[in-house]
Amino acid sequence: MQNFAQLLIGGISLGAVYALLAxxxxxxxxxxxxxxxxxxxxxxxxxxxxxxxxxxPLPVAAILGIxxxxxxxxxxxxxxxxxxxxGSVIAVSIMTIGVGxxxxxxxxxxxGIDVLPIGDPWGSGVVTLGGLTIxxxxxxxxxxxxxxxxxxxxxxxxxxWGVAMRATAEDHETAALMGIPGGRISAASWAVAGGLAAVAxxxxxxxxxxxxxxxxxxxxxxxxPAAIIGGLDSTGGAVVGGLVIGVTEVLTQGYEGHLTFLGxxxxxxxxxxxxxxxxxxxPTGLFGTRELHRV
Amino acid sequence: xxxxxxxxxxxxxxxxxxxAGVTALDEVSFDVRAGAIHALIGPNGAxxxxxxxxxxxxxxxxxxxxxxxxxxxxxxxxxxIAALGVARTFQNIALLPEATVRENLLLGxxxxxxxGFVSSGLRAARSGRxxxxxxxRVSEIADFVGIADKLEHPVGALSYGDQKRVEMARALCVxxxxxxxxxxxxxxxxxxxxxxxxxxxxxxxxLDIPILLVEHDMGLVxxxxxxxxxxxxxxxxxxxxxxxxQLDPEVLRAYLGTEDSARSELQA
Amino acid sequence: xxxxxxxxxxxxxxxxxxxxxxxFYLDAFWLQLGLFAFATAVAALGLTLLLGQAGMLSLGxxxxxxxxxxxxxxxxxxxxxxxxxxxxxxLPPLVAAVLAVAVAGLAGLLFSPIAARLRGIYLGVASLGxxxxxxxxxxxxxxxxxxxxxxxxxxxxxxxxxxxEDPGHTLYVLGVPFHREERLWYLALAVTVAAxxxxxxxxxxxxxxxxxxxxxxxxxAAAMGVNVASYKARAFVIGSMYAGVGGVLLxxxxxxxxxxxxxxxxxxxxxxMVVIGGLGSAGGAVFGALFVTSxxxxxxxxxxxxxxxxxxxxxxxxxxxxxRFAYGAAIVLILLxxxxxxxxxARRLRRHPPPASPEAAVVIxxxxxxxxxxN
Numbered sequence: 001m002q003n004f005a006q007l008l009i010g011g012i013s014l015g016a017v018y019a020l021l022a023x024x025x026x027x028x029x030x031x032x033x034x035x036x037x038x039x040x041x042x043x044x045x046x047x048x049x050x051x052x053x054x055x056x057p058l059p060v061a062a063i064l065g066i067x068x069x070x071x072x073x074x075x076x077x078x079x080x081x082x083x084x085x086x087g088s089v090i091a092v093s094i095m096t097i098g099v100g101x102x103x104x105x106x107x108x109x110x111x112g113i114d115v116l117p118i119g120d121p122w123g124s125g126v127v128t129l130g131g132l133t134i135x136x137x138x139x140x141x142x143x144x145x146x147x148x149x150x151x152x153x154x155x156x157x158x159x160x161w162g163v164a165m166r167a168t169a170e171d172h173e174t175a176a177l178m179g180i181p182g183g184r185i186s187a188a189s190w191a192v193a194g195g196l197a198a199v200a201x202x203x204x205x206x207x208x209x210x211x212x213x214x215x216x217x218x219x220x221x222x223x224x225p226a227a228i229i230g231g232l233d234s235t236g237g238a239v240v241g242g243l244v245i246g247v248t249e250v251l252t253q254g255y256e257g258h259l260t261f262l263g264x265x266x267x268x269x270x271x272x273x274x275x276x277x278x279x280x281x282x283p284t285g286l287f288g289t290r291e292l293h294r295v
Numbered sequence: 296x297x298x299x300x301x302x303x304x305x306x307x308x309x310x311x312x313x314x315a316g317v318t319a320l321d322e323v324s325f326d327v328r329a330g331a332i333h334a335l336i337g338p339n340g341a342x343x344x345x346x347x348x349x350x351x352x353x354x355x356x357x358x359x360x361x362x363x364x365x366x367x368x369x370x371x372x373x374x375x376i377a378a379l380g381v382a383r384t385f386q387n388i389a390l391l392p393e394a395t396v397r398e399n400l401l402l403g404x405x406x407x408x409x410x411g412f413v414s415s416g417l418r419a420a421r422s423g424r425x426x427x428x429x430x431x432r433v434s435e436i437a438d439f440v441g442i443a444d445k446l447e448h449p450v451g452a453l454s455y456g457d458q459k460r461v462e463m464a465r466a467l468c469v470x471x472x473x474x475x476x477x478x479x480x481x482x483x484x485x486x487x488x489x490x491x492x493x494x495x496x497x498x499x500x501x502l503d504i505p506i507l508l509v510e511h512d513m514g515l516v517x518x519x520x521x522x523x524x525x526x527x528x529x530x531x532x533x534x535x536x537x538x539x540x541q542l543d544p545e546v547l548r549a550y551l552g553t554e555d556s557a558r559s560e561l562q563a
Numbered sequence: 564x565x566x567x568x569x570x571x572x573x574x575x576x577x578x579x580x581x582x583x584x585x586x587f588y589l590d591a592f593w594l595q596l597g598l599f600a601f602a603t604a605v606a607a608l609g610l611t612l613l614l615g616q617a618g619m620l621s622l623g624x625x626x627x628x629x630x631x632x633x634x635x636x637x638x639x640x641x642x643x644x645x646x647x648x649x650x651x652x653x654l655p656p657l658v659a660a661v662l663a664v665a666v667a668g669l670a671g672l673l674f675s676p677i678a679a680r681l682r683g684i685y686l687g688v689a690s691l692g693x694x695x696x697x698x699x700x701x702x703x704x705x706x707x708x709x710x711x712x713x714x715x716x717x718x719x720x721x722x723x724x725x726x727x728e729d730p731g732h733t734l735y736v737l738g739v740p741f742h743r744e745e746r747l748w749y750l751a752l753a754v755t756v757a758a759x760x761x762x763x764x765x766x767x768x769x770x771x772x773x774x775x776x777x778x779x780x781x782x783x784a785a786a787m788g789v790n791v792a793s794y795k796a797r798a799f800v801i802g803s804m805y806a807g808v809g810g811v812l813l814x815x816x817x818x819x820x821x822x823x824x825x826x827x828x829x830x831x832x833x834x835x836m837v838v839i840g841g842l843g844s845a846g847g848a849v850f851g852a853l854f855v856t857s858x859x860x861x862x863x864x865x866x867x868x869x870x871x872x873x874x875x876x877x878x879x880x881x882x883x884x885x886x887r888f889a890y891g892a893a894i895v896l897i898l899l900x901x902x903x904x905x906x907x908x909a910r911r912l913r914r915h916p917p918p919a920s921p922e923a924a925v926v927i928x929x930x931x932x933x934x935x936x937x938n
Contacts, residue, residue: 035684083899091902093684094838098894101831105887109880218695221827224688232684263703272692276677279689283680351786373785382786389783391775401769402776406788408769412797415768416761426768469787 006132007254008247013138015246016145017203022226022238023152024196030169030233031189035093038076039197040220041103045069046198047205047212048107051116058119066198072103073194077187085183108214117211118202137207148199149239156235161188169233197223218268222249225275231288240286245271304329305350305473305505310359310369312345312529319345321529322359327473327505327522332495334516334537335509337526338550343509344386346526347477350507351383352376363473378406380472384462386481386509392451396442396461399450400433403468433468439501440464440494456487463494467502474498476508480515488512492519517541525549582752586745587737594744595816596860601751602812604852605758607836608845609805612762614834615843616771617798618778620683623674623690625829626697627667627803631810632716632820633701633708634663639717649714650706656719660811667807668800675796694827701822713821716814718743719750726750726815751812755849758808762845765801774798775843835890839897841906850905854893858886 021043028036050065076099084092122136156162168175168185176182197220204219205212226245230237252259252267259266278286305327312320320342327333335343348354350361352373361368368376382403390399408425437443440460445453450461459479466474479495480488492515499506510516516523516537523540525533527549533540540546586594606628613619638659640651654662674693681689701708708714718727726746728734734741765771773794776784785791814820836855840847862882866872872885880888901908 080895080899087902091898094834095895095898097831097834097838098891098898101835101887101891101894105884105891109884218827221691224684224691228685228688263699265699265702269692269695269699272689272695276689276692279681279685280677283682283685285685351782353782353785372790373782374788374790377786377788385780385783385786389780391779394775398772402772402784402787402789405769405773410769412765412770412801415770416764418760418764465787 003254006134007250009132009134009142010138010254011247011250012243013142013145013246014250015243016142016149017200017242018222018226018246019239019242020145020148020152020196021200021204021220021223022230022242023149023235024193024200025223025227026230026232026235026238027165027196028189028193029227030235031165032081032092032168032186033089033172034081034096035089036190036193037093037096038100038103039096039193039223040217041100041107042069042073042194042197043201043204043220043223044107044212044217045072045103046194047118047201047216048110048116050198050202051118051205051212054117054119058121061119062199062202065202066195069194069198069201070191071194073190073197074187077190081186081190082183085186104217108217111212111214113214115211115213118205120206122207135207137203141203141207144199145203148196152196153235165189222271225271228285229275229278231282231285233289234285234287237285237287244274248274304363305507306362307346307350308360308362310346310349310356310361312342312349312354312356314354319529320349320356320526323526323529323531324359325524325531325534327507329505330499330503331521332499332506332508332519334520334523335507335526336511336513336516336523336540337532340528341526341549342529343526344477345529347383347475347509350376350381350475374406377469380470381475382466382469382471382473383475384459384466384477384479386477388455388458388462390450390458390461390465393449395447396437396450396453396464397430397433397446399461400437400446400465400468401429403465404429404433407470436464436467439497440467441490456483456490459483459487459491460494463491463498467498471502472504474504474506476506476510478509478511480510480512483512488515491515495519586741586748587739591742591744592860592864594748596857598744598747598751598812598816599860600853600856601755602809602816603833603836603856604809604849605755605812606806606809607833607840607848607852608758608762609802609809610833611837611840611843611845611848612765612774612805613798613802614837615841616766616778617774617795619678619795619798619802620687621678621690621799621802622687622827622830622834623693624802624806624833625825625827626690626693627671627806628810628813628829629697629701629820629822629825630667630670630803631663631807632814632825633714633810634666634807635659635811635814636714636716636820637707638662640714641717648706649709651717655722656717657721659717660719663811664804664807667810668804671800671803672796674803675799678799679792679795691827691830694825694830698822698826701825708822709820711822713819716818716820718818719747719815747815751816754808754812758805759845759849766843766845770794770797832890835894839890839893839904841904844904844906846909847904847906855886855890858889859883862886 025036025039028034028039046065046069049068050061053061053064056064076096080095080099081092084095120137122140125136126133127136127139156166164175164180165185165188167178168180168182172182201220205216209216222245226241227238228241229244230239230241248270249267252270256264256266282288307323307325309322309324310320311318311322323342323346335346337343345354349356350368352368352371356369359369363381364379366379368381371379408429410425434443434446437446440463442457442460442464445457450458453461463476463479476495480491483491495506495508496519520537522535523533523537524531525540525543525546532545532549533543535543585597589597606624610621610624613621637650638652638654639656640649641653642649642651652659674690677689678686702711718725720726726743728743739745773784773789776787776789777791777794781791832855836851837848838851839854840849840851859882862869862872862885866882872880872882897904
């Protein structure tokens with residue numbers, strides 16, 4: 001039982017990180033209708049920059065990483081996405097596949113076969129709560145994750161940008177007619193997405209993995225099932241999806257000893273399995289809009 | 296409700312559709328008689344397109360039924376409805392712009408043909424023969440509709456009016472027993488509208504099938520419709536001959552608020 | 564009515580002649596590359612059918628290729644001679660190949676209800692899950708797959724003719740030694756041509772029409788009598804069988820399979836191929852396959868002459884990495900300037916004056932010849 005509670009907390013902690021990740025992905029989709037296939041690469045950009053700024057204290061390196069991801073994301077929007085404005089979002093989405101390939105190839109080339117440590121300030125410190133031993137990093141991830149999620153929703157709901165984005169997501173033609181600058185909304189959504197990906201990347205490479213390595217890209221991909229489970233156009237759903245993925249992943253990994261018949265490393269498949277199960281019942285995710293056919 | 300014949304008539308019974316908290320259709324009932332041109336009119340948002348989508352099984356009503364050929368259309372899937380001989384056109388042209396007119400029309404023959412993945416890939420003789428027969432019929436229909444000279448053109452290159460005609464032709468390729476026309480004259484000028492009106496009448500006269508059309512153009516409606524049903528806010532507020540409906544105070548109120556100005560509008 | 568032979572037909576005949584004659588002139592490196600390209604082209608055809616014709620985004624193509632490849636290895640391996648204690652049924656290679664494709668189709672069939680129900684990126688990510696599932700099985704089911712180290716693939720033989728060489732006995736055709744690559748070349752060529760013919764037949768006929776209608780106006784397609792769910796499911800099965808055939812050819816070409824090959828990167832590569840080539844176009848799929856498969860090998864071979872490319876293992880831009888940059892950039896450029904891909908570019912060049920460019924929507928009609936060469 002103790003083990004379960006520990007795993008659960010670890011899962012929620014990881015889930016909060018995945019939630020941040022999914023939020024960025026969903027944000028771009030909601031604001032622009034574009035499926036950002038380059039998104040996992042943005043995570044790698046942020047994590048790589050932080051890792052390479054090794055000499056600097058972690059908070060500074062982290063901010064550098066976030067800035068790098070934000071800048072690259074904004075550049076992609078400004079230079080490439082903007083040029084395709086007026087065309088189909090499917091075309092833009094497929095274009096981001098190419099961008100993702102380019103970014104990811106370069107980052108993975110630089111990582112090589114190394115593992116780049118990010119520098120975990122909490123190290124192996126643990127906190128004991130009510131008989132449970134929880135690594136400090138996990139608590140930090142949980143706290144930061146939840147705080148950022150709360151900030152995000154506050155911003156999304158109350159700030160001028162947030163309202164403008166929601167308006168654009170709701171009905172982009174009317175929003176444009178109302179004077180909301182679609183181009184800036186797109187840029188802002190990409191920038192925020194880059195930032196969220198970078199933060200998530202930080203935590204994902206900090207603990208429990210030893211650092212940034214080529215396999216991190218597979219972890220970054222989990223933004224997709226997390227966002228899909230919640231429903232691609234639901235920010236609340238992104239949080240739920242992230243939590244679901246995090247919890248199932250940690251639980252599956254934790255109980256791997258009991259599940260040997262499934263083989264080692266099944267936790268990599270788990271998010272997708274859960275996602276397919278959800279989609280069987282709800283083809284557009286838990287909170288996604290059921291498509292109404294327009295004829 | 297009187298029905299002169301049951302075999303080819305459409306009967307809409309107490310159809311109710313609700314989504315996102317809005318009641319789009321509220322116990323709508325009316326009958327389409329065999330061989331009649333029946334118009335469905337009403338202000339914007341009245342539920343006309345919703346009803347069409349119920350008839351094509353795009354939406355499922357919360358309650359009610361639609362009877363055609365002894366079956367309840369609301370219990371069928373869209374492709375089964377087409378197999379019954381219910382064909383429709385779409386308000387926003389639903390053609391493939393890169394394909395030729397002929398290719399688009401051949402889609403209408405889908406439920407009448409059988410070539411599948413195996414026989415088409417293996418070039419079974421059947422698929423060639425079948426193709427020729429249906430091509431001839433497609434040419435006939437294209438000729439009837441007036442687009443025969445454009446058969447090999449990509450649809451995207453055609454004028455809007457011609458594209459609307461292609462939509463109509465494709466629906467005819469289904470060999471329909473009931474034709475649903477969703478705003479066939481939308482966006483057309485007076486000339487094209489008149490042409491479309493003639494075409495609709497010609498279709499009814501030569502095929503003798505009931506035609507249900509949604510329209511905003513009152514001239515077209517009053518000119519060719521045998522019966523008119525009026526919807527407003529999802530409810531059926533009038534049903535009768537064009538003349539009766541024109542004078543119905545409910546209808547006038549729904550459209551224009553006051554009786555007098557509306558009456559003169561509708562009689563224009 | 565007499566028909567003059569169109570340039571297109573002459574072009575195809577010339578191409579066929581060249582392909583038939585190539586093994587007499589090319590060395591093993593190019594022939595092996597050709598085998599790889601044929602295998603990939605067949606698999607790419609399946610994806611362009613799914614995505615280009617039916618509008619179904621599958622990111623799981625690598626999974627079905629793996630099923631074909633490992634399936635062949637399993638069905639054809641004789642457990643007594645295979646060594647490493649791997650499982651195998653020891654069936655005749657031709658039977659094994661057919662069964663492997665059937666199993667790939669079966670896998671597609673099992674997933675098809677999901678494929679029929681989901682749309683767009685939802686289907687994309689769901690199919691992505693298949694890749695992870697596949698990798699997981701490939702790594703863990705060691706007796707079946709050889710685990711991380713992979714397993715060998717038995718040679719292909721037809722009754723009376725061996726495709727693998729008999730040491731000490733060289734087959735000569737018209738004075739040219741026919742080793743393994745030469746023999747397999749004709750097999751792969753025949754399979755690819757058959758795959759193309761079948762594809763054309765489906766795409767030009769009733770099923771292709773139905774799929775394109777589903778892609779562009781699903782509601783209208785249903786209203787015209789198309790059983791949308793059934794067609795989507797069937798398209799998915801066909802697509803997965805194409806992938807399976809590609810997988811078998813891959814296995815034969817490389818004689819050894821490792822799980823690493825069949826990851827997400829491979830699925831993305833297939834996507835790149837069909838996008839670069841032009842969605843829905845058969846020629847485009849083949850071109851895209853050729854482009855993406857040959858780049859790394861060609862860059863490797865000529866690494867010395869290409870500036871900026873360092874040999875593998877040196878830490879610089881290796882040929883494999885340079886190739887990735889190339890096709891990543893190709894995707895971006897294609898989408899920016901000609902979303903219809905190379906196929907659309909080719910169409911533009913063939914027409915004078917060039918037609919209005921297709922709308923930015925990436926989906927295009929297959930084979931413009933459809934509208935011209937029909938009766």
